Amino acid sequence: MRVQPKVLVRRLSPVCTGMLEAAVGRAATGQYYEIVPEHLLLGIVAQEDGDAAEILKHFGQDRLRLQARLQKTLEGMKTGNAGRPTFAESLFQWIEDAWTLSSLLYGISAMRTGHLLLQFAERSSRYTAEEFPELEAIDCDVLRRDFDGIVRNSNELDEVAAEPGSPGAVSAAQAGAPSSDSAIGRFTVSLTREAREGRIDPIFGRHREIRQIIDILARRRKNNPIIVGEPGTGKTALAEAIAQSLDLPLVRLQCYEGIDATQALYDWD
Structure with a gap:
């Protein structure tokens, strides 16, 4: 991994940041030794109205079946850690790869969960030894090309603004949210806007x-x-x-x- 984790965290949308913190909590509560990609992916897939739900629906895949498969995978991992879990290298490798992909393809300033799901579906063997048929069924070429249209009904639609000057860029004022470059914009969700x-x-x-x-x-x-x-x-x-x-x-x-x-x-x- 070439990019420091704290730099990668700054590139996550508020929704993604919340998901990552939830993954930390999930691993700690379950007494896991490591926070692995499956902890984060489970939270992403569990969202009923997020990017993952829209993507899986578009490709005719069962979100709840994938959620159950991820839960079963986590249940098979070693637990019993009384201390604080550590981050698996593969977790931040996934986030780094997703950032490289999404920033180059879409010119965004912060990643949304759909970008993470696209990267995982495209190169899952890089991040896990498990197989997830629901993700393997996704046509990643189609998802890359039609991403905006596929996730247009997601509740994350206005969480991520493009870089100024890039296609589809909007200002923080237009999005009705704090700037994604501020700490508030990166690590919180606006209840007022919701x-x-x-x-x-x-x-x-x-x-x-x-x-x-x-x-x-x-x-x-x-x-x-x-x-x-x-x-x-x-x-x-x-x-x-x-x-x-x-x-x-x-x-x-x-x-x-x-x-x-x-x-x-x-x-x-």
């Missing part, structure tokens, strides 16, 4: 908590609310409700199991 575009469902029965959060935000001092609770109790839903209620920038940075995944990536050499 609310404005109708991607967030309305929330019911939590108006007391919402009002309490707004009251804290309105204070002059000690105005940083903290939402705590067990997994699945609606913490994210409350943040999304605030994004719907206030016309203010609100972004989401996701980490897992107490791991500062972004720092972990920057520490890796």
Whole structure:
């Protein structure tokens, strides 16, 4: 691998960054020794309305079957690690290859999950010893040529802007998001934009908590609310409700199991 991992991380879209952090969390929770390409690929394929879903549908492949196959592959790997998992060399080799491909072909400033999937489908034997028939069935020549049309209904469509001056380039203001060159643009997802575009469902029965959060935000001092609770109790839903209620920038940075995944990536050499 020629490019440093921390440089590659800067070339990921906010969605891809979230997926990579989820892969770190998935590996840590499962007590794996390494974070392998399959950890990241599983998260990409599990997205119901992302690039992978659109690509697999276009080529007539079963997304859920591929998801189950990836899960089974991970279940067969060695676990029992009580410490922090390390990054497999093949994971960042995949990301580097995908960046080379996508930047040359499409002139983009940040990779989306479809670019990663295209690269994996094209050279899967470089990153894993496993076989995934659903990916082998993808015609990579067609996907490269018709990429924009195939993923046009993906929820990632406006997450990645092209480099200024390249075909299809849009400014951060036009995309309604922070610049992808900023830390906020690279490592967060804009809840405000998702609310404005109708991607967030309305929330019911939590108006007391919402009002309490707004009251804290309105204070002059000690105005940083903290939402705590067990997994699945609606913490994210409350943040999304605030994004719907206030016309203010609100972004989401996701980490897992107490791991500062972004720092972990920057520490890796």
